[in-house]
Amino acid sequence: MMAVTNGVIHASSREPLFSFGVIADVQYADISDGRSFLGVPRYYRHSISVLQRAVSRWNKQHNIKFSVNFGDIIDGYCPKDKSLWAVQKVVDEFEKFDGPTYHMFGNHCLYNLPRSKLVSLLKMPANSSRAYYDFSPCPEYRFVVLDAYDFSALGWPRDHPVTANAMKLLDEKNPNADKNSPDGLVGVDRRFVMFNGAVGKEQLSWLNDVLQDASAHHQNVIICSHLPMDPGSASPAALMWNYDEVMAIVWQYNCVKACFAGHDHKGGHSVDSHGIHHRTLEAALECPPGTSAFGHIEVYTDKLLLVGSDKMADTEMRFKP
Numbered sequence: 001m002m003a004v005t006n007g008v009i010h011a012s013s014r015e016p017l018f019s020f021g022v023i024a025d026v027q028y029a030d031i032s033d034g035r036s037f038l039g040v041p042r043y044y045r046h047s048i049s050v051l052q053r054a055v056s057r058w059n060k061q062h063n064i065k066f067s068v069n070f071g072d073i074i075d076g077y078c079p080k081d082k083s084l085w086a087v088q089k090v091v092d093e094f095e096k097f098d099g100p101t102y103h104m105f106g107n108h109c110l111y112n113l114p115r116s117k118l119v120s121l122l123k124m125p126a127n128s129s130r131a132y133y134d135f136s137p138c139p140e141y142r143f144v145v146l147d148a149y150d151f152s153a154l155g156w157p158r159d160h161p162v163t164a165n166a167m168k169l170l171d172e173k174n175p176n177a178d179k180n181s182p183d184g185l186v187g188v189d190r191r192f193v194m195f196n197g198a199v200g201k202e203q204l205s206w207l208n209d210v211l212q213d214a215s216a217h218h219q220n221v222i223i224c225s226h227l228p229m230d231p232g233s234a235s236p237a238a239l240m241w242n243y244d245e246v247m248a249i250v251w252q253y254n255c256v257k258a259c260f261a262g263h264d265h266k267g268g269h270s271v272d273s274h275g276i277h278h279r280t281l282e283a284a285l286e287c288p289p290g291t292s293a294f295g296h297i298e299v300y301t302d303k304l305l306l307v308g309s310d311k312m313a314d315t316e317m318r319f320k321p
């Protein structure tokens with residue numbers, strides 16, 4: 001189901017435990033406007049204005065504890081001699097926010113720069129060069145940021161074993177010569193395209209440990225990923241390769257209340273069979289000049305309230321009792 005239209009959500013009479021800002025798929029590039037392969041207009045230069053408005057709004061509210069950027073900080077069409085400059089330009093805008101910003105990889109990030117460079121530029125709070133991590137903004141909540149391209153054909157050196165194994169999987173699952181094409185694939189099998197990826201085995205084990213620990217400490221968990229993990233919240237071709245494996249781990253515990261993602265620019269909302277909300281966020285990139293797509297999420301003990309701007313729909317997400 002889609003998220004509800006702006007204006008339906010009203011301010012809660014209770015004070016939230018905290019609030020955090022959200023934005024997805026800025027995909028900035030200093031190039032003329034274009035279109036997606038589906039023909040949807042893309043506003044490459046304007047997208048940074050959307051981010052600037054988001055940061056300004058969050059700062060004026062004075063109660064936004066942190067922000068989460070759901071990946072694709074710049075676009076794949078960005079001239080490669082300007083990739084580093086473009087990433088830094090967008091990061092500089094995030095740094096004007098009065099709190100920390102938590103980043104994750106998207107496919108467009110990896111079209112431009114190697115993983116190791118991005119981990120440094122995006123100041124990911126992880127040990128070594130890994131791009132998945134968790135943090136706890138208050139005792140009642142834990143956030144888990146996944147690396148949805150841990151196992152993928154993107155971002156690793158061409159001769160790296162991960163690249164070879166990811167291409168082998170794509171060859172098995174996708175008969176098309178163009179591995180970015182889902183043509184002929186049916187249903188959720190359309191996810192086996194090169195612009196998607198998966199959570200690797202080591203990260204799956206780490207996720208299980210984090211959820212076990214969160215459960216032991218009676219924490220609610222919010223999972224953040226560039227790639228959506230529920231077929232009801234996104235187009236099949238936008239799903240994480242092994243969303244089913246990730247959710248099988250998540251469903252072993254009762255602590256995860258919501259999974260947020262980007263990637264599928266139109267956005268979406270679903271509630272899965274275990275009562276977990278899946279909210280795919282509308283893209284900043286596809287906002288015509290003068291419009292925006294960003295928001296903030298008010299966090300309560302029993303629900304989340306996404307308050308969106310313009311093209312990002314308001315969404316109330318009540319927890320299963």
